[in-house]
Amino acid sequence: MPLDGGAIRSPSAGGxxxxxxxxSTFEHLAPAAVERAARRWLSPAExxxxxxxPSFRLAMVTVLSCKESVCKATxxxxxxxxxxxxxxxxxxxxxxxxxxxxxxxxxxxxxxxxILTVGVRGPAxxxxxxxxxILRGRGGTEAA
Amino acid sequence: xxxxxxxAVRVREVMAQVLDLPPGEIGPELSTETSSAWTSLNHLMxxxxxxxxxxxxxxxxxxxxxxxxxxILDALGRRRDSVA
Numbered sequence: 001m002p003l004d005g006g007a008i009r010s011p012s013a014g015g016x017x018x019x020x021x022x023x024s025t026f027e028h029l030a031p032a033a034v035e036r037a038a039r040r041w042l043s044p045a046e047x048x049x050x051x052x053x054p055s056f057r058l059a060m061v062t063v064l065s066c067k068e069s070v071c072k073a074t075x076x077x078x079x080x081x082x083x084x085x086x087x088x089x090x091x092x093x094x095x096x097x098x099x100x101x102x103x104x105x106x107x108x109x110x111x112x113x114x115i116l117t118v119g120v121r122g123p124a125x126x127x128x129x130x131x132x133x134i135l136r137g138r139g140g141t142e143a144a
Numbered sequence: 145x146x147x148x149x150x151x152a153v154r155v156r157e158v159m160a161q162v163l164d165l166p167p168g169e170i171g172p173e174l175s176t177e178t179s180s181a182w183t184s185l186n187h188l189m190x191x192x193x194x195x196x197x198x199x200x201x202x203x204x205x206x207x208x209x210x211x212x213x214x215x216i217l218d219a220l221g222r223r224r225d226s227v228a
Binding site: 040 | 161162164183184185186188189191192193195196204207208
């Protein structure tokens with residue numbers, strides 16, 4: 001599916017999943033459609049997080065993009081429909097965690113023309129330093 | 145108009161709305177491979193809109209396979225009895 005980044009395997013620290021989404025995603029649709037999709041694909045906790053952000057739609061796209069990154073980082077072992085996220089509320093960027101047998105630590109960032117999510121499979125104490133190194137390499141973020 | 149062609153009309157309308165494409169561009173040749181509008185996020189939106197429109201719930205395995213207009217029509221055809 002064209003807009004997405006690919007999955008890259010990182011043998012030392014688990015899989016790496018990158019997803020790039022367009023912030024205008026779902027902008028042309030009625031709020032009811034966005035809410036319906038949120039009920040279908042997001043957990044109550046994820047929907048509550050979206051509801052506390054500046055834009056529900058943008059937050060939902062960010063969560064879905066994170067789920068795509070989880071799926072890629074786990075090589076498809078955790079499908080989008082099954083990925084559950086704990087989002088950290090630091091709009092427009094922050095960490096997210098996908099717990100489970102194959103935990104994934106993610107960095108997400110909503111920019112003026114992009115939503116970038118990067119996930120690394122593995123325990124947080126291994127995944128976070130790797131993510132910080134990756135993010136420093138692309139020019140830095142507040143986390144890095 | 146047959147039930148099947150009515151379903152095709154409704155699927156075309158939903159896909160045109162979600163993918164933001166003219167209805168005339170929605171046809172048997174449309175798939176995730178042929179359309180840049182059919183992104184992975186739009187795919188999730190499409191599934192939830194189709195489920196709402198037809199009163200069905202697709203399994204995770206089905207969701208992965210609904211990657212073309214034809215596959216969607218086939219999946220709904222298999223549920224003829226439950227399609228609203």
